[in-house]
Amino acid sequence: MKICPLCHTKFEDSAEFCPNCKAQLEDCEEVKKEEQKRVPRSFWIALFGTFAFIGGMILLYKVVYGALM
Numbered sequence: 001m002k003i004c005p006l007c008h009t010k011f012e013d014s015a016e017f018c019p020n021c022k023a024q025l026e027d028c029e030e031v032k033k034e035e036q037k038r039v040p041r042s043f044w045i046a047l048f049g050t051f052a053f054i055g056g057m058i059l060l061y062k063v064v065y066g067a068l069m
């Protein structure tokens, strides 16, 4: 089974290109592997972003608190 990367239409293994978008078809298993790789990366970016945001808020709080005192 192959899938079109643009319109996500599924085709037989013998098909090379999508007749709708003219795009080269990707193997379904490869698409799944790419999606699995993307999830951990976005998770770490979100985790890093959350810690960076909390760290920024603490730093901002200390600056404001220090200015008031």
Ligand SMILES: [Zn+2]
Pocket (backbone or CB within 6 Å): 004, 005, 006, 007, 008, 009, 018, 019, 020, 021, 022, 023
């Ligand atoms: Zn297509």
